[in-house]
Amino acid sequence: MAEVDELSKPMFAGLSDVSxxxxxxxxxxxxxPVGTPSHDxxxxxxxxxxxxxxLRDLKAVGKKFVHVMYPKKSSALLRDWDLWGPLLLCVTLxxxxxxxxxxxxEDGGPQFAEVFVIIWFGSVIITLNSKLLGGTISFFQSLCxxxxxxxxxxxxxxxxxxxxxxxxxxxxxxxxxIVVTASFSWSTFxxxxxxxxxxxxxxxxxxxxxxxxxxxxxGWMILTFSPSA
Amino acid sequence: MAANSDFLLQFQEFDSSExxxxxxxxxxxxxxxxxxxxxxxxxxxxxSAPVTSFEEDxxxxxxxxxxxxxxxxxxSAPFWTFEYYxxxxxxxxxxxxxxxxxxxxxxxxxxxxxxxxxxxxxxxGPFWICATLVFVIAICGNISDFLVFLGEPxxxxxxxxxxxxxxxxxxxxxxxxxxxxxxxxxxWRNSKVMNVVSYSFLEIVCVYxxxxxxxxxxxxxxxxxxxxxxxxxxxxxLCLSGSVLVLTFWPAVRDDQPRVAIAIMTAVVAxxxxxxxxxxxxxxxxxxxxxxxxxxxxxHGTKSPPTTKIQ
Numbered sequence: 109m110a111e112v113d114e115l116s117k118p119m120f121a122g123l124s125d126v127s128x129x130x131x132x133x134x135x136x137x138x139x140x141p142v143g144t145p146s147h148d149x150x151x152x153x154x155x156x157x158x159x160x161x162x163l164r165d166l167k168a169v170g171k172k173f174v175h176v177m178y179p180k181k182s183s184a185l186l187r188d189w190d191l192w193g194p195l196l197l198c199v200t201l202x203x204x205x206x207x208x209x210x211x212x213x214e215d216g217g218p219q220f221a222e223v224f225v226i227i228w229f230g231s232v233i234i235t236l237n238s239k240l241l242g243g244t245i246s247f248f249q250s251l252c253x254x255x256x257x258x259x260x261x262x263x264x265x266x267x268x269x270x271x272x273x274x275x276x277x278x279x280x281x282x283x284x285x286i287v288v289t290a291s292f293s294w295s296t297f298x299x300x301x302x303x304x305x306x307x308x309x310x311x312x313x314x315x316x317x318x319x320x321x322x323x324x325x326x327g328w329m330i331l332t333f334s335p336s337a
Numbered sequence: 338m339a340a341n342s343d344f345l346l347q348f349q350e351f352d353s354s355e356x357x358x359x360x361x362x363x364x365x366x367x368x369x370x371x372x373x374x375x376x377x378x379x380x381x382x383x384x385s386a387p388v389t390s391f392e393e394d395x396x397x398x399x400x401x402x403x404x405x406x407x408x409x410x411x412x413s414a415p416f417w418t419f420e421y422y423x424x425x426x427x428x429x430x431x432x433x434x435x436x437x438x439x440x441x442x443x444x445x446x447x448x449x450x451x452x453x454x455x456x457x458x459x460x461x462g463p464f465w466i467c468a469t470l471v472f473v474i475a476i477c478g479n480i481s482d483f484l485v486f487l488g489e490p491x492x493x494x495x496x497x498x499x500x501x502x503x504x505x506x507x508x509x510x511x512x513x514x515x516x517x518x519x520x521x522x523x524x525w526r527n528s529k530v531m532n533v534v535s536y537s538f539l540e541i542v543c544v545y546x547x548x549x550x551x552x553x554x555x556x557x558x559x560x561x562x563x564x565x566x567x568x569x570x571x572x573x574x575l576c577l578s579g580s581v582l583v584l585t586f587w588p589a590v591r592d593d594q595p596r597v598a599i600a601i602m603t604a605v606v607a608x609x610x611x612x613x614x615x616x617x618x619x620x621x622x623x624x625x626x627x628x629x630x631x632x633x634x635x636x637h638g639t640k641s642p643p644t645t646k647i648q
Contacts, residue, residue: 218498239419240426241461310429318465325472332479332496 169193176256176298186249186302194255197262198227201326204265205333218329226325231255234318238303241314245306254319257299261323264291265330272335284331292327296320425460425539433462440547443581449547450540450585458539463546467512470549473556474508475501478620481560500620511612512549516541519586522601526593534588544585548578552613559621567621571613579609 153161169192202223218226235250243250268284300316307315414420439453475497483494520538527535536544555574559567582605590598 218496222498237426237461237465240423242423242426310431313430314428314433314461318468321465321469321472328472328476329496329498332494334494334496 165190165192169196172252172256173259176259186245186253189249189252191248191252191255194231194252194258197255197258198224201227201258201262201265201330204262204269205329223329226329227255227258230322230325234322237318238307238315241311242308243303243306243315245303250303253299253302254322257295257302257323258326260291260294260298261288261326261330264288264327265333268330268333269335272333276334288327288331292323295323299323422460425458427457428459428461432457433459436462436543436547437466437550440581441551441577443577443584445580445584448585448588449544449581450536454540454543458537458543460539460542462550463512463542466546466550466553467508470553470556471501471505471508473553474504474616474620477556477560481562481621484560485562504616504620507612507616508549511608512545513542515608516545519601519605523589526590526597526601530593536585536589544582548581551577556616559617567617571617575610575613579606582606582609 168188168190172190172193202220205218205223206220231251231254234254235245235247238245238250239247245253264287267287271280271283271287274280296316296319299319303315303319304312436453439447439449443449478500479496482497516538520536520541523535523541551574555570558570561567583602586605587598587602590601593601
């Protein structure tokens with residue numbers, strides 16, 4: 109390309125007077141950039157209907173839920189992180205853990221703010237722990253994974269509330285215990301599948317243990333939930 | 338140069354090495370190792386580490402590699418960067434496992450810090466052991482309440498979530514403020530009496546953190562609603578973790594005046610005992626309450642509400 113520019117400058121016009129047989133073969137390709145954008149960002153999203161905008165985000169959130177339900181090693185959760193799903197799950201869980209025991213003085217269950225703080229503060233601490241141990245995951249990616257993997261526990265909470273509607277005896281306790289144990293192991297397994305790749309192999313257990321503790325505490329809060337009489 | 342050779346004569350125990358050490362390369366090697374050894378000294382006042390590095394520097398080429406490594410280790414980032422704190426998490430799974438096992442099985446003559454910490458104190462163990470202990474105490478206290486009052490129709494189960502915050506405050510302040518006070522005390526005594534062994538703040542935090550690890554199985558045993566089992570487990574746990582602390586800190590204070598040394602060790606043990614019995618009394622007190630309630634039933638014929646607990 110530089111050669112072509114140089115040959116076309118008027119400075120070298122005198123060269124045309126020189127008798128050289130035929131055209132001077134120039135090697136190389138000339139690429140003139142055509143002005144078509146290849147990235148999606150250049151496409152303006154201001155003009156699309158609001159429904160499309162919302163649906164696109166909802167589809168992304170839904171796709172991630174599916175990834176949590178069937179955890180295989182895919183990088184979709186990590187690549188396009190978002191915090192909508194964790195926020196939705198956290199608010200749902202905190203609301204359901206309220207239980208209606210707001211009136212009694214002997215209220216022992218966790219308040220909304222306590223659940224919120226435990227989930228977010230716990231996720232931040234686990235992320236910091238993972239990064240300090242030399243993990244290659246970014247801060248918000250880790251928050252995203254930990255938040256989305258609360259989904260099995262939220263499902264377990266819904267199931268527990270339904271079971272408690274039928275009575276709160278020994279049978280319902282055993283059913284709830286099984287459901288909560290299964291969902292807590294599912295959460296731990298799902299988040300480990302995403303997070304463990306980002307750690308050096310001699311520190312994997314050091315990173316997995318706080319995640320186990322985190323989901324264990326949330327599972328405990330779900331299991332000990334007792335509605336007011 | 339002359340100062341360096343004087344320094345050589347003072348530290349070296351054999352003069353024959355001086356003939357090996359000629360030339361410019363070795364002289365620069367020794368001066369860099371001086372700064373490396375010098376920065377080691379505030380941490381440990383034992384002379385063994387610099388002497389071994391002097392003995393090994395017969396080969397000038399190997400020295401260049403070692404000085405590169407040594408100067409790389411001593412570079413520390415400023416405290417507002419992330420890398421500064423990454424230094425304290427430089428442990429692997431098997432190291433943490435060894436440290437926990439070492440704190441569970443203390444042996445007279447084996448110093449926890451020298452044997453397991455090896456100049457590499459970490460913050461992972463103390464932080465997560467304390468977090469586990471907080472949640473285990475709260476959960477097991479809840480379970481023990483439930484088991485004690487099982488079968489009583491008037492008892493309504495409440496998950497007492499407030500206790501988690503109280504347990505967290507107690508355990509974390511014990512595991513971080515007591516080492517701070519102890520470290521300050523040891524530094525002050527060090528300025529008066531030269532001790533052979535001295536510990537840095539992080540090593541003391543490490544010892545306290547890992548010594549709390551033995552309480553986790555003990556607290557799980559406290560679920561069993563029999564007083565004999567609870568007393569046995571608390572005594573065994575106290576002996577194990579107390580002996581880890583005593584064996585660690587005795588070499589640091591034994592060169593001091595005997596009254597001061599005994600006073601420091603008594604304070605360390607007393608605080609530890611206070612923590613154990615305080616936790617037991619606050620979180621697991623329902624057995625005593627139930628017995629007094631049963632006595633009240635026998636005495637008065639009315640049943641006192643079981644939810645009145647000692648707060």
